Amino acid sequence: MPIKVYGTPTSTCTQRVLTTLIEKGLPYELIKVNLAAGEQKTQEYLDEKQPFGVVPVLIDEDGFKIYESRAICRYLELKYKGKGTELMPTNDVKALGLFEQAASIEMSYYDPYVSGIVFERLFKGMKGLGDPDEAKIALYREQLNAKLDVYEKILSKQPYLAGQDFTLADLFHLSYGNRLVKLNEGHFFESRPHVKDWWNRITSRPSWQQVLALA
Amino acid sequence: MGCSSSVSSSQPVHRTNNIQSSYDTRGTIVVYGMIQSPATQRILATLIEKGLKFQLKVINLKAGENLSRSYLEKQPFGTIPALDDVDGFTIYESRAISRYLEMKYKDKGTELIPKGNIKVEGLFEQAASIELSYFDSYANGIVTERIFKKMRGGEPDMNKVAELRRDLAKNLDVYDQILSTQSYLAGNMFTLADLFHLPLGSLLLKCGEGELFESRSHVKQWWNKISTRQAWKTVQAMA
Numbered sequence: 001m002p003i004k005v006y007g008t009p010t011s012t013c014t015q016r017v018l019t020t021l022i023e024k025g026l027p028y029e030l031i032k033v034n035l036a037a038g039e040q041k042t043q044e045y046l047d048e049k050q051p052f053g054v055v056p057v058l059i060d061e062d063g064f065k066i067y068e069s070r071a072i073c074r075y076l077e078l079k080y081k082g083k084g085t086e087l088m089p090t091n092d093v094k095a096l097g098l099f100e101q102a103a104s105i106e107m108s109y110y111d112p113y114v115s116g117i118v119f120e121r122l123f124k125g126m127k128g129l130g131d132p133d134e135a136k137i138a139l140y141r142e143q144l145n146a147k148l149d150v151y152e153k154i155l156s157k158q159p160y161l162a163g164q165d166f167t168l169a170d171l172f173h174l175s176y177g178n179r180l181v182k183l184n185e186g187h188f189f190e191s192r193p194h195v196k197d198w199w200n201r202i203t204s205r206p207s208w209q210q211v212l213a214l215a
Numbered sequence: 216m217g218c219s220s221s222v223s224s225s226q227p228v229h230r231t232n233n234i235q236s237s238y239d240t241r242g243t244i245v246v247y248g249m250i251q252s253p254a255t256q257r258i259l260a261t262l263i264e265k266g267l268k269f270q271l272k273v274i275n276l277k278a279g280e281n282l283s284r285s286y287l288e289k290q291p292f293g294t295i296p297a298l299d300d301v302d303g304f305t306i307y308e309s310r311a312i313s314r315y316l317e318m319k320y321k322d323k324g325t326e327l328i329p330k331g332n333i334k335v336e337g338l339f340e341q342a343a344s345i346e347l348s349y350f351d352s353y354a355n356g357i358v359t360e361r362i363f364k365k366m367r368g369g370e371p372d373m374n375k376v377a378e379l380r381r382d383l384a385k386n387l388d389v390y391d392q393i394l395s396t397q398s399y400l401a402g403n404m405f406t407l408a409d410l411f412h413l414p415l416g417s418l419l420l421k422c423g424e425g426e427l428f429e430s431r432s433h434v435k436q437w438w439n440k441i442s443t444r445q446a447w448k449t450v451q452a453m454a
Contacts, residue, residue, distance in 0.1 A: 051389045052349060066337050068344035075337035097306050097315035104308035107347055109292060150291045 001063070003028040006049055007056030008035060009214040012115075012175035013069040014056040018214065019171055020073040022207035024084035030214075070103070073168050085207075087168045095163065102162035102169035109151075113144035114176045121183050148188055148195055155194035159201070170202045178203070178212070244269040247289065248296030249276060250454050253358075253414030254309040255296040259453070260410055261313040263446035265324035310343070313407050325446075327407045335402060342401035342408035349390075353383035354415035361422040380424065387427055387434055394433035398440070409441045417442065417451065 003021065005028055007014030014030075021028045033039050033055050041053045049057045050067045057067045060079070066072050077087045089095035117140045120132040154161065161169045177199065180188065189199040202208070244262065246269050248255030262269050274280045274295050281293045290297040290307040297307040300319070306312050317327045329335045356379040360371040393400065400408045416438065419427060428438045441447070 051392055052345075052386065064334050064337070066341055068341050068348060071337065071340035071344040074340045075333070078336055079333050093315070093319050094304055096318060097304070097311065100311035100314045101306055101308050104311040105292075108294075108308060112352065147292065153291055 001061050003061060004059040005030050005056055006033050006059075008032055009211070011035070011055050012118075012179060013054070015175040015178075015211050015215075016069040016172060017056050017058060017072050017076075018211045019174060019207045020076050020087065020168070022210050023087060023171070023205075024076055024080050026076065026080060026083065070168070070172060073171070077168065085166070087166075087171065089162070089165065089167065099162040099167050099169060102160075102167065103172065105161060106169055106172045109147035110144075110173060111176065113140040113147065114180055116140040117144070117185065118176055118179045118183065122179065144188060148192060151198075152192040152195050155198045159198065161198075166202065166205070170198070174202060174208050242301050244301055245299040246271045246296055247274050247286065247298070249273060252276075252295055253355075253418060254294070256414040256450050256454070257309040257411060258296055258298060258312045258316070259450045260413055260446050261316050261327065261407070263449050264327060264410070264444075265316055265320050267316065267320060267323065310347075310407070310411060313410070317407065325405070327405075327410065329401070329404055329406065339401040339406055339408060342399075342406065343411070345390075345400060346408055346411045349386035350383070350412060351415065353379045353386070354412075354419055357383070357424060358415055358418040358422060361424075362418060380427070384427060387431055390437075391431040391433045394437045399437065405441065405444070409437070410447075413442060413447050413450075 003026060005014065005017055005021070007017070007030065009015070009018070009030065009032075018028075018030070033045070035055065039045060040050070040055055046053055049065075052067075054067075056069055056072065057065065058072045058075075059065050066075050074088065078090075081090070089099055117137055120137050120140075124130060124132060151161075158164060160166050177189070180186065189195050244267055246255065246258060246262070248258075248271070250256070250259070250271065250273075259269075259271075274286060276295070280286060281290075281295055286297075287293055289299075289305055292307075294307075296309055296312065297305060298312045298316075299305050300315075306315050314328065321330070329339055357376055360373075360376050360379075364371055390400075397403055399405050416428070419425065428434050
């Protein structure tokens, strides 16, 4: 039984998992969940797949089920350690600590603001939840600028967020960052030379290019 | 360097000596933060679960010590906590620090991340992500309005609180389901995924939002179990 991913090729969280699968060279089957029709909120989906009613979910070859995109990616790295790209430095406690620091940076200082802007400017309208809240967007932008100034400092000393190597901590930024660029908000990356270099480096990885081609 | 804390000598286990000098920190774990800060409390709980001695250097947010050049060299985002390990290795972000302490001091004290079985580890990661996706930002939002804003002389936006409460309640309904078939979020073992809820969960109770836990029988049971752990009681007594 191949690895099964329940989600969609354009869902930002599903894209995290697909990128990881491709980095690890793992074959998989993407089973589309009809988000527009609310399939993820049906009792069947809640009972059998993901009790919070979101995508993605992964079912491994042996039937093991796991959800939460970052958890899925971490699990794939642990399970298929020797395959494809190494995405977490599990051999050295300090390197692993700095990886965890970088993974937390993405959650603390990037995701809330980037997903916030993308929600207000794109998903809110798509879901019929009203017009963009410009005051909120302005606040998110202010915060994101302040945080990316710190990214600029960090990335002036090292090529990737956790150190010398590309890791899941960088990968987790791709899908929402891409949405930001598509909304003509790429200036966040472009205006900071080291952030810009890092962004170009991680977005030009073949795995990410393949995921974009699926959409 | 930040100021040393004025923790009294009634808590000797958390001071390696009493000399207030930066040279003391060789060979000691040093925590930079504030005892009242939820994120600082997260790592204090972890340190105590692992039975690790540490020294707390207070970084006074009100006095802007988190924005001093020397602190920003440690933590460039200017937030607390940060930690120096015994060999001078610096790490920040409370959940990263907790994970690092667990990995570095694996054999000491309580085991906080299950090792040796990839499925069990995967379910731990799922639970750790659940805390971040479905609890943290809502709890933090409520507590910011109802406690921290008031501390700064502002008034809570009760409409915002109602919205956050409503969303958190929906998520805790799912927690109740999960916890009806297992004792803890990751399975049948207490892990960091549960621990990470303690600081904000306790503050929710303090500002009168206890009904969120009390009205859900399995969540209530789980909360009672994790919040009465000795390590957490010790942290609360420090504050």
